[in-house]
Amino acid sequence: MTTVIYPGTFDPITNGHLNIIERSAVIFPKVLVAVANSPSKKPLFSLDERVELVRQSVAHLPNVDVFGFSDLLANVIKSRNVAAIIRGVRTTTDFEYELQLAALNRLLTKGVETVFFPPDEKWAFVSSTIVREIYLHGGDVTEFVPTAVLNALQTRCEK
Numbered sequence: 001m002t003t004v005i006y007p008g009t010f011d012p013i014t015n016g017h018l019n020i021i022e023r024s025a026v027i028f029p030k031v032l033v034a035v036a037n038s039p040s041k042k043p044l045f046s047l048d049e050r051v052e053l054v055r056q057s058v059a060h061l062p063n064v065d066v067f068g069f070s071d072l073l074a075n076v077i078k079s080r081n082v083a084a085i086i087r088g089v090r091t092t093t094d095f096e097y098e099l100q101l102a103a104l105n106r107l108l109t110k111g112v113e114t115v116f117f118p119p120d121e122k123w124a125f126v127s128s129t130i131v132r133e134i135y136l137h138g139g140d141v142t143e144f145v146p147t148a149v150l151n152a153l154q155t156r157c158e159k
Contacts, residue, residue: 006086016123056148074108
């Protein structure tokens with residue numbers, strides 16, 4: 001069974017991320033969504049909260065598993081027998097950065113390739129950062145995030 005991994009911070013997961021996961025789940029028999037700890041990014045949600053939000057968002061996909069990690073991605077890939085890395089690329093800037101990461105990951109994992117997914121046009125401009133900024137400034141992000149994330153944002157910002 002071919003297993004692929006879609007790593008990210010997912011702070012929070014957006015409908016753009018979800019679209020890439022859904023498209024990957026159609027192509028590959030097993031998709032691992034790896035939620036990175038990334039404390040240097042100062043996330044809005046804790047690792048456990050982000051893992052749970054992703055789990056709720058992909059509950060309809062039986063071939064998708066979600067877990068959190070703090071280790072080097074290459075080590076996670078080797079330990080889980082992953083065949084490829086899934087990455088979304090919205091812009092040429094994303095692509096240039098992701099191309100460098102793909103080469104590095106290929107080297108560190110002894111050959112695991114990266115598969116790039118262009119965004120669905122509907123989500124091409126959506127990012128976790130943009131969602132957080134819109135929401136924290138009073139904007140409506142209903143169309144950009146799964147329901148679980150919207151509820152979590154509302155709860156978090158009430159505190």
